[in-house]
Amino acid sequence: MTAPPVPAPSSAPDVPDTSRAAVVRDALGVGVAVGLSGFAFGVTSAGAGLSLVQTCALSLLVFTGASQFALVGALGAGGGPFTAAAGAFFLGTRNAFYGLRLSQLLKLPRLVRPLAAQWVIDETSAIALAQRGRDAARLGFTVTGASLYALWNLTTFVGAVGASALGDPAAWGLDAAGPAVFLALLAPMVKGRTERTAAGLAVVLALLFLPLLPAGVPVLMSALAAPVALAFARRPRTSGQQAPDAHTAPDGPAARTPADRAAREEGTADDRHG
Template sequence: MSRMTALSDPPAPTTAAPPPAAGARSDRAVIRDSLGVGVAVGVSGIAFGAAGTAAHLTVWQTCALSLLVFTGASQFALVGALAAGAVPFAAVIGALFLGVRNSFYGLRLAERLQLPFRLRPLAAQLVIDETTAVALVQPGRRSTRLGFFATGISLYLIWNATTFAGALGADALGDPSRYGLDVAGPAVFLALLAPRLREGGAERATALLGAVLAMAAVPLVPAGVPVLIALAAVPAVLLISARRVKSEAPTEVRTGGERQEDER
């Protein structure tokens, strides 16, 4: 009986694993790229720590800026203004003005991350240039969240550790600019931007126009402000593209009455 049952029963169907979604990335690849950005940019905290003590801040005041503010460019703008002799109020206002861009980043990331309310305060602390760049190049929500938090947490930890080290060893380090740490951030952005430049003419035009605006503004405005001026490239390219599409749109077919009126 058992032999007859074995011969008559069809074999159980095997379930194959579903194919990966198009454009999906493995968690390992996302974490690898995120940690690369965190380490590359995080080591520049040494330069900030040294700059903070050079601006006559204490070690603990310098570290508090990295722990509580954590905006990179705004921190450098603040200590740079203090080192140049600006009053603290003016230095803080300039840093806040430069940090406004993070609010716009948050608006864009909120749509992509879709985080629960309990995680939003933590995420708000991590909204900076690097986390935004890494998150927005990810193809799916899971990889977006993973890239955002892996970049943000690793960068936060390394930045604060190197800030402390730079503030303690400022005298031994000398001029931090000689180490070339200031190029770490731009180098990372070039690496993140390169895939986007292959997507279409609008992306290339925005990048080139933004670079021209930033380079033209460098000798004219304080440090950090050229980045904000470069943002003007976005509405400029959008306006030009809209006008081009409008001019290339086919003219409406005139009605028979209009054609008869023209013949008269």
């Protein structure tokens, strides 16, 4: 009798074909949906006075939508270049924290990491972190980054070129497109009580400092809302709670230990005989 043949080790990836199709579908959906917003950036940037070359260079080299909108928005409002760059830099620092997490998850080759760093943004991080397994995370990151980068730069160019034909972006309401897109990206992240508190306080601070400080600075001051909201969230809640005295047994799992049960029964028996 001959032994059955031993199957050769499979070199297939750990992501099934159906899962790969789902990852690609989700990644392309995000890439196309957000990539079309580059048109709004191109129009907004041209309306703020930036040239076609400057606008396209921002999308090619910076490639982080919120920071780009913050930069051209501050410049369009009359802010200085250093103030505008400071606001854009502040918003872009979140990508560094994304990179720390993605570097552990993706574990890309060293030669690829500098190029992949250009694609570390909100959308690519969200798609990659939502996957199970390294291969799926790499696939989602790559498809989202490639589709979004290509479409964002293409629509930026079209928007900047078409801005001159459209005339004043404010007449079409396109001056509000940048903030609207940014709020649309930010709104799904505001879920918990602390996040809502920080967002509401940030709006109040921005409106408070808007008539007092140069353009671009109020958005920096609104960042003070985050530590304030975290401080209130971590504060112990003592209002409405009665401090336990010596005769009150603690509640919860600790009260169900044998020693606590014996102490409680002994105290009850003393009360009855007393």
